[in-house]
Amino acid sequence: MSTTTVSPVLGFVGVGVMGEGMCRNLVQKSGASVHVADINADNVARLAAIGAVASDIARLRQVADTVFLSLPSIDQVEDVCFGPEPLIVAGGSVRTVVDMSTSDVARTRALAERLAGHGVRFLDAPVARSREAANNGTLLITVGGPDDLFDAVLPWLRCMGSDVIRCGEIGAGQVVKIMNNMVLLSTVNALAEAMAIAEAAQVDKTMLANVLKLGSADSFALRLTGEKYLARDEFPEKMFPAAYALKDMRLALSLAHASEIRPAVAEATAALLDQATANGYAQNYYPVVYRMIRRG
Template identity: 80%
Template sequence: MSAAVLGFVGVGVMGEGMCSNLLHKSGCPVHVADLNAEAVARLAAQGAVASSLEGLRQSVHTVFLSLPSIDQVEAVCLGTGGLIVEGGSIRTVVDMSTSDVPRTRALAAKLAERGVNFLDAPVARSREAARNGTLLITVGGDAALFEAVAPQLRCMGSDVLHCGGVGAGQVVKIMNNMVLLSTVHALAEAMAIAEAAGVDKALLANVLRLGSADSFALRLTGEKYLARDDFPEKLFPTAYALKDLKLALGLAHASGIRPTVAEAAADLLGQAADQGYAMSYYPVVYRLIRPSPQA
C-alpha cells in the first residue's frame, strides 16, 4: 500500500471509528476535517493530522466522506470553500455516506468534468462494526478505481463489495436499510402484541432467535433495545432512518413500484419524529405501537 496522503471528512458516530481504522491500518498519513473539534482532537491524539477543507484540498490525493446526506456531500465537494478547486491536489472522492442515487450520479459527472474520480461506498452494520473495522461496504464506480481504493476500504470493512457503476453501491445500501427498518417495524409490532397478550417481550425475543424468525435485526436491535424499551440518542436516530427509507421510496416510485411494507415503516418513523423522538434510536417506534397505559 502506498504512502499517499489521505483525507477524511466527517468523524461522527460512524466516521470516527472508520477514520481511526484507516489511520492505523493503511500505512498512510490521514488528514481529518470536521466541525466537531473534539472528535478531530481524539483522532489527532492517535496520529492523524487535524486539518480543514482548505487544508485537505491542498494536501491530499484521495478523500473519504462520511456525512449525513447528499446535501452535505455536495456542499463539501463543490460548495463555497469546498474540496474541489482548480489546482487542488484531490483526484479521488469516496463518498461513504448514504446518499440520494440520482444526485450521487450527477455529482460524479460534475467531478469527472473537473478531472476528479468518484466512488460511492456507503457502509452498513453498527457503530461497533465501525470501531472494529468490520463494516459492510458496498461500492459503485469504475472497476479499476475500485481495485485501487479497495485496500484502504478494507481497513474499515471486512466485506467490501463492488456492486457496479456509480450509484450501485448506494442502491444496494439503501435496499439493505429498507429491509432492516421494515424488519424492525415488524419486531416492534410483535413485541407490542406479545406484551399486550401477557408474554414478556424479552422472552419473545429469545424464542424468536431460536426459530426461523432469527435475524441480525433481532439480535442487535430486538434483544438489546426493543426488549428493554431502551432507545438512546447518538445511535442511528429516527430522523436518519426516515431519510434512508425516503431514499428507498424514491427509487421504488421512480420505477413504478409501490413498496407497501416500506411505506408503512416510513409512516411510523415520521410519526415518531413528529412526537419528539427524531434523535432517539429508531426502534423507538415501538412506543407508538404498544397500547397506552390507559388502554
Template identity: 60%
Template sequence: MSKPVIGFIGVGVMGMGMCGNLARKSGCIVLAADLNMDNVHALAADGVVASSIQQIAETASIVFLSLPAIQHVEAVCTGPGGLAAHARALKTIVDMSTSDVERTRQLARTLGKAGIELVDAPVARSREAANNGTLLITVGADQAQFNAVRPYLDCMGSDVLLCGPTGAGQVVKIMNNMVLLNTVHTLAQAFAMAEKSGVSKDLLANALSLGSAASFALKLTGANYLAKDVFPQKMFSTAYALKDLKLALELSETIHMDNAISRLTAQQLQKSVDAGFADNYYPVMYRVIAGGEQQP
C-alpha cells in the same frame, strides 16, 4: 520517501472509528476535518492530523467522506470553498455516506468535468463495527477505480463488495436499510402485541430466535432494545432512519415501482419523530405502536 497523504471529512459517530482505522492501518498521513474539530483532535493518538477542506483538497490525492446526507456531500464537493474549488492533488473522492442514487450519479458527472472521480462506498453495520474496522462497504465504481481504493476500504471494513457502476453501492446500501427498517417495524409491532396479550417481551425474543423468525435484526434490536424498552441516543436515530427510508421511496419512484411496505414504515417513523423521539435509536417506534408516545 514521504508517506502518501489522504483526507477524511466527517468525523462523527461512524466517521470517527473509520478515520481512526484508516490512520492506523493505511500507512498514509490522514488529514481530517469536521464541523466539530474536537472529534478530529480526539484521534491525534491514532496519527490523524487536524486540517481544513482547502488543505485536504490541495494535498490529498484521495478524500473519504462520511456525512449525514447528499446535500452535505454536494456542498463539501462542489459548494463554495469545497473540494473541487481547491483541488490540486485531489483525484478521487470516496463518498461513504448513505446518499441519493440519482444525485450521486449527477455529482459524479459534475466532478468528472473537473477531472475528479467519485466512488460511492456507503457503509453498513454499527458504530462498534466502525470502531473495529468490520463494516460492510458496498461500492459503486468501475473495476480500476475499485482496485485503487480497495486497500483503503479494507482498513475500515471486513466485507468490501463491488456492486456495479457509480450509484450501485448506494442502491445496495439503501436496500439493506430498507429491509432492516421494515423488519424492525414488524418486530416492534410483534413486541407491542405480545406485551398487550400478556406475554413477556424477553420470552418472545427468545422464542422468535429459536424459530423461523430468527434474524440479525431480532438478535440485535429484539433482545437488546425492544425487549428491554431501551432506546438510547447517539445511535442510529429515528431521524436518520426516516431519511434513509425516504431514499428507498425516492428510488422506488425513479424506477416506477410501488413500495407500500416502506411507506407504512416511513409513516411509523414519522409518528415517532413527531412524538419527540427523533434522536433516539429508531426501534423506539415500539413505544408509539404500544401507545406510549411520551418523550423519555
C-alpha cells in the same frame, strides 16, 4: 539507482457516530498520512491523539489525493465538494472522492459527472452494519464505480470493512445500501409490532426475543435491536436516529416510485418513522417506533 516512493496522503471528512471508528481504523491500518476534518473539534482531537492530522477543508484540498466522506446526506456531500468552502478547486490536490455516506442515487450520479468535469474520479461506498462494526473495522461496504478505481481504493476500504463488494457502476453501491436499510428498517418495524402485541398479551418481551432467536424469525435485526433495545424499551441518542432512518426510507421510496413500484411495507415503515420524528423522537435510536405502535 534507488527510487523514493511517496506515501499517499488521505483525507477524511465527517467523523461522527460511524465516521470516527472508520477513520480510526484507516489511521491505524493504512500506513498513510490521514488528514481529518469535522465540525466537532473533540472528535478530531481524539483521532489526532492516535496519529491523524487535524485539518480542515482548505488544507485538505491542497494536500490530500484521495478524500473519504462520511456525512449525513447528499446535501452535505455536495456542500463539501462544491459549497462556499469547496474541497474541489482549480489547482487542488484531490484526485479521488469516495462517498461513504448513504446518498440519493440520482444526485450521486450527477455529482460524479460534475467531479469528472474537474478531473476528479468518484466512488460511492456506503457502509452497513453497526457502530460497533465501524469501531472494529468489520463493516459491509457496497461500492459503485469503475473497476480500476475500485481496485486502487480497495486496500484502504479493507481497513474499515470486512466485506467490501463492488456492486456495479456509479450509484450501484447506494442502491444496494438503500435496499439493505429498507429491509432492515421494515424488519425492525415488524419486531416492534411483535413486542407490542406480546406485551399487551402479558408475555415478557425479553423472553419473546430469546425464543425468536431459536426459530425461523431469527435475524441480524433481532439480535442487534430486539433483545438489546426493543425488549428493554431503551432507545438512546447518538446511535442511528429515527430522522436518519426516515431519510433512508424516503430514498428507498424514491427509487421505488421512479420504477413505478408501490412498496406497501416500506411505505408503512416510513409512515411510522415519520410519526416517531414528529412526536419528539427524531434523535432517538430508530427502533423507538415501538413506542408509537404501543400507543396505538
